[in-house]
Amino acid sequence: MSDDLLVSRDGPVLRVTFNRPEQRNALTWQMYADLVGACELADTDAEVRVMVLRGAGDAAFVAGTDISQFSEFRTGEDGIAYEQKITGVVDRLARVRVPTVAAISGFCVGGGLALAAVCDIRVATRSARFGVPVARTLGNCLAMGTYSLLVGHLGPARALDMLLRARMFTGEEMHAVGFVAELCGDAELDACTSSVVDRLASHAPLTMWAAKESVRRLRQANVPNGDDIVRTVYGSEDFHHGVASFVAKRKPRWLGR
Numbered sequence: 001m002s003d004d005l006l007v008s009r010d011g012p013v014l015r016v017t018f019n020r021p022e023q024r025n026a027l028t029w030q031m032y033a034d035l036v037g038a039c040e041l042a043d044t045d046a047e048v049r050v051m052v053l054r055g056a057g058d059a060a061f062v063a064g065t066d067i068s069q070f071s072e073f074r075t076g077e078d079g080i081a082y083e084q085k086i087t088g089v090v091d092r093l094a095r096v097r098v099p100t101v102a103a104i105s106g107f108c109v110g111g112g113l114a115l116a117a118v119c120d121i122r123v124a125t126r127s128a129r130f131g132v133p134v135a136r137t138l139g140n141c142l143a144m145g146t147y148s149l150l151v152g153h154l155g156p157a158r159a160l161d162m163l164l165r166a167r168m169f170t171g172e173e174m175h176a177v178g179f180v181a182e183l184c185g186d187a188e189l190d191a192c193t194s195s196v197v198d199r200l201a202s203h204a205p206l207t208m209w210a211a212k213e214s215v216r217r218l219r220q221a222n223v224p225n226g227d228d229i230v231r232t233v234y235g236s237e238d239f240h241h242g243v244a245s246f247v248a249k250r251k252p253r254w255l256g257r
Helices: 029-044 067-072 076-094 111-118 144-164 171-176 186-201 205-220 227-234 237-248
Strands: 005-010 013-018 050-055 060-063 100-104 107-109 121-125 129-131 182-184
Touching (some): 050 186, 060 111, 171 182
């Protein structure tokens, strides 16, 4: 594991910390790979009963993928490869045998929202913010599996409201729709998470695995292929302009091509 993703075991709890607080814990390619390694560890260590994910500091859980890496993209095929990579990581997290808990403070955005969405239970502070604001920032899109997650959690109307208006939802709003299981004050995240974790660790492992795996299979049963969508968006002038504008801290001008 790299220093940007910290993994430790505390009794029956495997703790995973996204550790780039100065970058709001934005994910590098290596961090994605290390998260897969943490999932493997959770599945091979028989003492692990719960896996907890959180971000270092209070500013963010994960503020998406590190945007500077998108500067390497040249064609729509690069977008397909990227979204397939992210889908693989998200699916691997979904297949972890033990319950997964996302402890969220600050921004939970883009790829970070996908990781939180595929965890089994989410605990969040009232000041947490959730969204995928790419319609006003990068001009890219999501993988079909991520759209499926958002629609499954929020319903089509709220998911489209989040995506089309690039809305950031509050902790209270996400708790009201059931996405966040436990809502707490900023100073209470550790205690609230511990309460959830202790309860999970005391329950029957195979019963919980059966529930997790059944829900995962139901969700994935009818997810269509979306490569044509990803290819169109990531191959567009708008996407390349959006990335360059984001890195240069300029407001983009969308052309629709």
